Amino acid sequence: xxxxxxxxxxxxxxxxxxxxxxxxxxxxxxxxxxxxxxxxxxxxxxxxxxxxxxxxxxxxxxxxxxxxxxxxxxxxxxxxxxxxxxxxxxxxxxxxxxxxxxxxxxxxxxxxxxxxxxxxxxxxxxxxxxxxxxxxxxxxxxxx
Amino acid sequence: xxxxxxxxxxxxxxxxxxxxxxxxxxxxxxxxxxxxxxxxxxxxxxxxxxxxxxxxxxxxxxxxxxxxxxxxxxxxxxxxxxxxxxxxxxxxxxxxxxxxxxxxxxxxxxxxxxxxxxxxxxxxxxxxxxxxxxxxxxxxxxxx
DNA sequence: TATCTCTTGTTATATATTCTTATTATCCAT
DNA sequence: ATGGATAATAAGAATATATAACAAGAGATA
Numbered sequence: 356x357x358x359x360x361x362x363x364x365x366x367x368x369x370x371x372x373x374x375x376x377x378x379x380x381x382x383x384x385x386x387x388x389x390x391x392x393x394x395x396x397x398x399x400x401x402x403x404x405x406x407x408x409x410x411x412x413x414x415x416x417x418x419x420x421x422x423x424x425x426x427x428x429x430x431x432x433x434x435x436x437x438x439x440x441x442x443x444x445x446x447x448x449x450x451x452x453x454x455x456x457x458x459x460x461x462x463x464x465x466x467x468x469x470x471x472x473x474x475x476x477x478x479x480x481x482x483x484x485x486x487x488x489x490x491x492x493x494x495x496x497x498x499x
Numbered sequence: 500x501x502x503x504x505x506x507x508x509x510x511x512x513x514x515x516x517x518x519x520x521x522x523x524x525x526x527x528x529x530x531x532x533x534x535x536x537x538x539x540x541x542x543x544x545x546x547x548x549x550x551x552x553x554x555x556x557x558x559x560x561x562x563x564x565x566x567x568x569x570x571x572x573x574x575x576x577x578x579x580x581x582x583x584x585x586x587x588x589x590x591x592x593x594x595x596x597x598x599x600x601x602x603x604x605x606x607x608x609x610x611x612x613x614x615x616x617x618x619x620x621x622x623x624x625x626x627x628x629x630x631x632x633x634x635x636x637x638x639x640x641x642x643x
Numbered sequence: 644t645a646t647c648t649c650t651t652g653t654t655a656t657a658t659a660t661t662c663t664t665a666t667t668a669t670c671c672a673t
Numbered sequence: 674a675t676g677g678a679t680a681a682t683a684a685g686a687a688t689a690t691a692t693a694a695c696a697a698g699a700g701a702t703a
Contacts, residue, residue, distance in 0.1 A: 375668080375681075375682080377668095377682075377683090379682090379683080395658080396658075396659075397657075397658065397659090409684080409685095411684075411685070411686095412658080412659070412660085413659090413660080413661085413683085413684080413685080413686095414683075414684080416659070416660070417682080417683075421682095432576040432577045432632070432634075433576045433632045435658070435659080435691095451620065453620075453621060453624060453626045453628075455626075456629070462624055462626065464620055464623070464624065466616060466619075466620045468616045468619070468620075469613070469616045469617060469620060472610060472612045472613045472616050473613060473633070473635055475610075475612070476595065476597075476608055476610045476612075476613060476635075477597060477635060477637070479608070480597060480606055480608065480639075480640060481639075481640030481643070482597045482599075482606065482635070482637055482638070482639055482640060483637045483638045483643060484597075484635045484636065484637040485600070485636055485637040485638070486635075486636050486637075487633070487634065487635040487636065488576070488577045488632060488633070488634040488635075488636075489617070489631070489632070489633050490576075490631065490632040491617055491620075491621060491626070491628045491630075491631040491632075492628065492629055492630050492631065492632075493621070493626055493627045493628040493629040493630075494626070494627040494629070495624075495625075495626055496624060496625030496626060499625070499627060519649075519650075519700085521650070521651090523650085523651080539689090539690080540690070540691075541689070541690065553652075553653090555652075555653070555654090556690080556691070556692085557651085557652080557653080557654095557691090557692075557693090558651075558652080560690095560691065560692075561650080561651080565650095579659090579689095579690065579691085
């Protein structure tokens with residue numbers, strides 16, 4: 356999906372939810388939308404600085420925090436990077452990521468089986484899951 | 500399992516593998532073994548400093564790196580913390596963690612189902628997995 | 644002993660988050 | 674509309690977390 360389409364969609368979602376999609380947040384959103392695969396926060400910060408020299412780490416992290424909460428981007432915990440979610444409009448799915456260690460490509464996948472299996476595993480221990488992180492590293496089809 | 504037993508076991512594993520379980524590494528190992536649940540690196544560093552005032556971040560991270568590679572401890576990516584593995588002797592299992600956000604308790608669990616499901620999910624995309632992170636957050640049986 | 648490798652010490656730097664204060668937007672009463 | 678109260682957002686500084694780079698030391702091997 357194009358960056359412009361994603362942006363429009365995000366604007367609609369924000370206005371529907373009554374949250375503020377400020378210029379700063381939009382800016383970071385667009386930076387991410389134009390990015391292939393995962394990006395680090397400081398790489399985004401460098402890009403942001405080109406048009407806003409006063410940007411600081413907290414600036415970018417706050418924006419990323421907002422975008423995550425809205426489900427527009429996902430944080431990849433295992434490599435401290437961020438990736439745009441290309442179907443935030445559709446549903447509130449749990450995130451499962453396939454991360455190519457060669458080229459940085461990140462694929463988002465959705466398996467109900469996996470979700471169910473994790474829930475089953477937790478149940479055995481009487482554990483109540485609120486959210487989960489599933490990140491698989493390896494080599495994508497292209498890089499093999 | 501007691502800290503002492505774990506230590507003995509780790510010593511045996513190291514000598515079998517021909518890797519050096521230096522005093523420093525042992526020390527960090529024991530700190531972790533005596534810990535309930537997850538610990539941050541800088542918390543360990545503070546403890547280490549009590550007997551070795553010259554310890555620095557790199558000191559602890561190097562030791563943790565070694566212990567991770569040997570499978571003695573696991574890093575929890577989603578909270579930047581470390582936890583002792585209580586069955587490193589048994590097998591080379593993929594790690595699945597249940598993390599209680601209330602009390603910090605971490606349970607390691609092992610589901611072949613889950614492993615298989617993830618592999619199946621990857622196969623659909625022609626993705627080859629080398630390793631994976633599964634971390635479920637929520638509330639343990641005790642805290643409910 | 645000479646050499647090679649692994650480990651550690653030390654410093655600097657990269658990455659990430661928190662806290663406090665200031666600013667801006669929104670809402671409501673006038 | 675206008676001003677004032679309130680809440681959300683942003684700036685800035687400080688701190689927490691993690692790694693890199695290089696020099697020095699200790700162990701193993703021949």
